Amino acid sequence: MNPEQHNNPDTPLPDVVMPKCPPRNLLRGQKALVTGANSGIGRSVALHLAEEGADVVVNYIFDEQSAIDVVTEIKRKGGQAIAINADVSKENQVKAMFAQMFDEFGTIDILVNNAGIQSDAAFDEMTLEQWNKVLGINLTGQFLCAREATREFKRRGVVREISCAAGKIISMSSVHEVIPWAGHVNYAASKGGVMLMNKSLAQEVAPYRIRVNSVCPGAIRTPINRDAWETPEAYADLMKLIPYNRIGEPDDISRAVVWLASDDSDYANGISLFIDGGMTLYPGFTEGG
Ligand code: NAD
DSSP: OOHHHHHOTTSOOOOOOOOOOOOOOTTTTOEEEETTTTSHHHHHHHHHHHHTTOEEEEEESSOHHHHHHHHHHHHHTTOOEEEEEOOTTOHHHHHHHHHHHHHHHSOOSEEEEOOOOOOOOOGGGOOHHHHHHHHIIIIIHHHHHHHHHHHHHHHHOOOTTTOSSSEEEEEEOOGGGTSOOTTOHHHHHHHHHHHHHHHHHHHHHGGGTEEEEEEEEOSBSSGGGGGGTSSHHHHHHHHTTOTTOSOBOHHHHHHHHHHHHSGGGTTOOSOEEEESTTGGGOGGGTTOO
16 A cells, blocks of 8 residues: 555555564463453453463353353463353352352452443333343443452452552443443443443552553444444444544454553553544544534
8 A cells, every 4th residue: 555545544444453462471370350251352352361371261151162162272372261151240140250260260360341231222112121231231240240359359469479469450341431322321321330430449449459440442343233344334334433444353452451451551540441443532523513
């Protein structure tokens, strides 16, 4: 591609495959739990944490085989992983998952609260069941897992050879923690809730050297939003919202999660890190306004 084309924002650029940096063993000796780790972003996060040396719990609720596949891939590369079935919205199942993790791995250093769903409807047609289900998984699920992790981080404290911090919680939020989303009120409410839950929790537990941060993806190519990227027409429509003019890939998010899990980000606490190709830059104002 010549520079002239490159400088023309109307010329669609090909989707970019990021070059892969060699792992730096940033998370050696650390124990991580990733919820919803058998698909999409969670799968990529589990693989990246393992590549950096963490032992990983691959949480799943459906499709055991895909969770086993993630575990197998981690082990093939020399890492340690186990799959644990648990519904993050159910207190007893979350407690049992953490108990099993502590039995097998001894402790937890990194929690990635990733599991999430959408159940869309016009507001006046949304059922209470749809509302409760999305809030139950996306917000209460994050609360239940963060609470178990925080209890263990406080009990154990900092282990200097492992990390500067007593523990790290990384939440998968969304650009919709700040962008309103008509037709998806339950989802936007859940992510807005994650934002203030995390910032309040970060404030509360910072003195214990526990760090709590969110990653806010824009549009990432996963099953959750297949309708938005699967056809050329849908993809073209989506690009109107993304100044960087490409969809995000799960690995774009995992690299940010690895950074937030590592001591490289030791002074980051209570942040919402937007990884969105500029979706939160009000692209409608590029020519309007
Ligand atoms: P995905 O559908 O591929 O993954 C969601 C995962 O959550 C799946 O593994 C699913 O089985 C799991 N899950 C659902 N309910 C669960 C429950 N009750 N208990 C345990 N696990 C459960 O979609 P994804 O895009 O990888 O989504 C991951 C996270 O990223 C979600 O929190 C989502 O809101 C967030 N996110 C995604 C995008 C995007 O564009 N893909 C954008 C912003 C935020």
